[in-house]
Amino acid sequence: MRAVQLIKFGAPQEALQYTELPDPTPGPGEVLVKIEAAGMCGRDLVVRKGAFPHVKPPIIPGHEGVGKVIDVGAGVERDLIGMRVFLSAIYDGTCDYCRRGFENLCRNAELLGEMRNGTYGEYVVIPAKFAHPFHGVDPKAAVLATCPISTAVYVLKHIDVERKKVLVVGAGGTGIYIAQLAKVRGAEVYVSTRSPEKASVLKELGLGVATEGEKDFDVVIDTVGAPTLERSLKLAKRAGAVVVIGNVTGEKALLSPALVILRQLRVIGSMAFRPWDIYEALDLLKRGLIKPLYVEYKLQDAAKAHEDMERGRVMGRAVLLP
Secondary structure (H helix, E strand, O other): OEEEEEOOOOOHHHHEEEEEOOOOOOOOOEEEEEEEEEEEOHHHHHHHHOOOOOOOOOEOOOOEEEEEEEEEOOOOOHHHOOOEEEEOOEOOOOOHHHHOOOHHHOOOOEOEOOOEOOOOEOEEEEEHHHEEEOOOOOHHHHHHHOOHHHHHHHHOOOOOOOOOEEEEEOOOOOHHHHHHHHHHOOOEEEEEOOOHHHHHHHHHOOOEEOOOOOOOEEEEEEOOOOOOHHHHHHHEEEEEEEEEOOOOOOOOOOOOHHHHHHOOOEEEEOOOOOHHHHHHHHHHHHOOOOOOOEEEEEHHHHHHHHHHHHOOOOOOEEEEEO
């Protein structure tokens, strides 16, 4: 099969290699999925830079994917063959976090694109229970539900934004969906971006574009991380909340505790999503409540897509098409 491998850590053109690999085969309890669309997450960029010690090249990156089941391993019902599925994180279902409904925090999670080959290829093998059938949404839009939109769904389960003044820091592949969903949930939404092109699209979506000096937001949702986190704390009103979901550089942030203490801020972390959040995200797309925004790339252009993302040139999500 044709695939993109992470062969070493570093810049996109050096680290990502478009290559030919043997077709994978499903083992017991697994399915073989022919990828129709693979999303490119900001986490993929952090993985490529070598920020996670558990990632060992060579490996096929990517955790966002939709496609059709074309083969099954022993013990799997053959009725799955031909079904269109989305892929979720692989969790054990038995640890203390899973038992409490926090599968996203599973102690023994196996991450696609990091601990086993991911979605930057023509095919991927995954345990059958983590390939979830769906219908009614085009694959190129549906792949957005497998991470950015479901992340938005999960973020807004942490905090009520109805009738609140909300700032989303960053108009990248996740921020633009959090902003859209916050508006659906009844918030007055502003987004900070330095891109005139992105600002224009935000206005078309009925979202506000934050101006320099604007502050006193009830809720600030930071999708960037270290470069913006201290500023996000300053932009929240007293007794407000800051939700942190971004870590696009993988760097540590230096913060003054006084910002949190004297403003009596709530600082909330939000980690990805649970599998059932993806079904809610798909429903939002079906109902037309979220506009899917993405840029298509051929699989062999994955390195260019990484570069475009790092330079802020992608509106919404970069989607790889094998």
